[in-house]
Amino acid sequence: xxxxxxxxxxxxxxFWDKKITALKELTLTIEKGEVFxxxxxxGAGKSTAIKLLMDFIRPSSGMILIDGIDSKEPxxxxxxxxxxxxxxxxxxxxxxxxxxxxxxxxxxxxxxxxKRISYLLKKLELEHVSKRRLRQFSxxxxxxxxxxxxxxxxxxxxxxxxxxxxxxxxxxTLVSKLILELKERGKTVFFSSHILSDIERLCDRIAIxxxxxxxxxxxxxxxISKYNEQEQDISLPPKETTSYKRILSPVEKLFIxxxxx
Amino acid sequence: xxxxxxxxxxxxxxxxxxxxxxLAIFFIAILTFIAIIIFPNLFARDIGKVCxxxxxxxxxxxxLILIFFTCSSILSKDVxxxxxxxxxxxxFSRAEYIIGKYLGFLSLEVxxxxxxxxxxxxxxxxxxxYNIHYFPKHFSFYEYLLAILMIIEMLAIxxxxxxxxxxxxxxxxxxxxxxxxxxxxxxxxxxVLDTISNSSDSIKINKGIIYVINLVKYIFPNLSLFDFKLExxxxxxxxxxxxxxAFLYGIIYILLLISLSCLLYKRKEFP
Numbered sequence: 001x002x003x004x005x006x007x008x009x010x011x012x013x014x015f016w017d018k019k020i021t022a023l024k025e026l027t028l029t030i031e032k033g034e035v036f037x038x039x040x041x042x043g044a045g046k047s048t049a050i051k052l053l054m055d056f057i058r059p060s061s062g063m064i065l066i067d068g069i070d071s072k073e074p075x076x077x078x079x080x081x082x083x084x085x086x087x088x089x090x091x092x093x094x095x096x097x098x099x100x101x102x103x104x105x106x107x108x109x110x111x112x113x114x115k116r117i118s119y120l121l122k123k124l125e126l127e128h129v130s131k132r133r134l135r136q137f138s139x140x141x142x143x144x145x146x147x148x149x150x151x152x153x154x155x156x157x158x159x160x161x162x163x164x165x166x167x168x169x170x171x172x173t174l175v176s177k178l179i180l181e182l183k184e185r186g187k188t189v190f191f192s193s194h195i196l197s198d199i200e201r202l203c204d205r206i207a208i209x210x211x212x213x214x215x216x217x218x219x220x221x222x223x224i225s226k227y228n229e230q231e232q233d234i235s236l237p238p239k240e241t242t243s244y245k246r247i248l249s250p251v252e253k254l255f256i257x258x259x260x261x
Numbered sequence: 262x263x264x265x266x267x268x269x270x271x272x273x274x275x276x277x278x279x280x281x282x283x284l285a286i287f288f289i290a291i292l293t294f295i296a297i298i299i300f301p302n303l304f305a306r307d308i309g310k311v312c313x314x315x316x317x318x319x320x321x322x323x324x325l326i327l328i329f330f331t332c333s334s335i336l337s338k339d340v341x342x343x344x345x346x347x348x349x350x351x352x353f354s355r356a357e358y359i360i361g362k363y364l365g366f367l368s369l370e371v372x373x374x375x376x377x378x379x380x381x382x383x384x385x386x387x388x389x390x391y392n393i394h395y396f397p398k399h400f401s402f403y404e405y406l407l408a409i410l411m412i413i414e415m416l417a418i419x420x421x422x423x424x425x426x427x428x429x430x431x432x433x434x435x436x437x438x439x440x441x442x443x444x445x446x447x448x449x450x451x452x453v454l455d456t457i458s459n460s461s462d463s464i465k466i467n468k469g470i471i472y473v474i475n476l477v478k479y480i481f482p483n484l485s486l487f488d489f490k491l492e493x494x495x496x497x498x499x500x501x502x503x504x505x506x507a508f509l510y511g512i513i514y515i516l517l518l519i520s521l522s523c524l525l526y527k528r529k530e531f532p
Binding site for chain 2: 011055057058074075076078080081082084087088089092097101102105106133149150
């Protein structure tokens with residue numbers, strides 16, 4: 001469904017600055033219908049990869065295909081629903097205005113759009129605030145509105161950049177349920193998160209990226225069977241002076257191991 | 262494509278019309294309406310001229326406030342706070358984004374200016390009714406409305422400039438400053454050119470300065486072409502040639518700016 005083919009991205013913030021490589025030849029395929037977790041520490045290149053996928057920025061080399069269509073083509077985004085890491089919206093609008101725009105812009109018929117909007121508002125518990133202006137919303141509420149916007153046209157692929165950030169435990173449960181529902185309906189979900197327990201619970205496959213390079217790609221069930229019930233002495237990166245001995249979840253163990261390599 | 266563009270035009274208009282600055286603009290418009298009726302009476306025989314000048318100047322001023330506060334703040338949010346992501350995540354091409362945004366700002370401007378114009382025209386009409394002898398002999402409401410249409414076109418050029426500069430810069434604030442600078446240059450360009458062409462031999466102007474000003478003439482829009490305040494206030498008939506020239510010049514300039522913005526946005530990145 002999504003193919004990254006040797007995608008690299010280098011930035012140069014100023015003319016006199018050195019080039020910074022944010023992504024190095026990322027090659028990755030996300031299959032149709034799978035929930036794919038994209039992991040990595042801060043600044044690893046996760047958001048860069050997602051922005052390249054959405055065509056907000058352009059690759060320095062390589063290409064990205066979405067269901068066989070080049071990601072640079074606007075029609076490729078007809079298949080995508082996207083939630084940004086920090087969703088900012090036109091804050092004078094109401095959730096209804098925003099969702100109505102999302103549906104119209106994606107070519108949803110007005111009749112279907114109305115049904116879909118009321119379904120999503122109910123599903124994400126936003127019905128009671130549907131006519132309130134977005135500037136009055138908390139971060140968690142905006143995150144829910146963003147989720148509703150990403151799903152309003154019932155896309156084939158849902159790209160979520162840190163969907164759990166800013167959500168309370170109830171909100172997180174709601175999003176988790178939503179992701180599982182999408183999976184049941186055969187949708188492809190590509191999401192990045194720092195919350196490893198969520199990744200473990202929801203994903204079929206994960207990729208770990210560090211310093212712009214893909215360091216691990218594999219099925220979550222294999223990770224769990226490899227690391228489960230192992231009690232390891234995990235030493236945190238050398239900069240840390242203290243060593244911790246504790247039981248970590250399989251994905252946490254894998255994550256630390258991969259990053260320390 | 263049209264459906265998508267109109268959906269963007271629609272939310273841009275909605276975002277603008279609900280902005281607090283619109284309330285301030287309408288409040289100033291009401292104050293201006295009162296000023297149009299009361300203020301000119303202080304000017305004895307020039308009541309008509311002052312009344313028309315205040316009305317047309319206030320329309321221009323409020324239009325500028327709309328562009329430099331409301332439109333530029335919406336555009337800054339798009340560029341700085343990345344509200345553009347919610348648009349570009351949909352199947353919009355960059356050109357559709359520019360056109361949709363431009364139409365949104367333009368419809369906002371036309372809507373606001375229409376309301377302000379109705380208020381000011383009523384003000385001028387009341388003033389005219391009570392002071393008919395102090396109004397220029399050949400004053401016509403038709404030409405007064407033509408002058409308003411030309412103000413709208415001048416503001417439409419500024420909106421296109423704002424979008425154009427936003428495609429060149431990475432910060433919304435810089436685009437606003439550059440548009441403001443262009444407005445100042447564009448409005449005073451004619452006066453500067455007149456000064457140069459009428460300068461006597463005793464006042465020598467550096468050739469380099471003349472070269473730069475001639476270059477500026479072709480880059481920046483000549484906004485004084487759209488200013489018919491003086492003609493309307495003095496009851497001088499506006500020549501149809503001047504109106505047609507200004508109208509076509511404005512349309513060509515806008516199309517050129519929008520096309521350039523589309524090309525530049527096509528390459529622009531939003532990290």
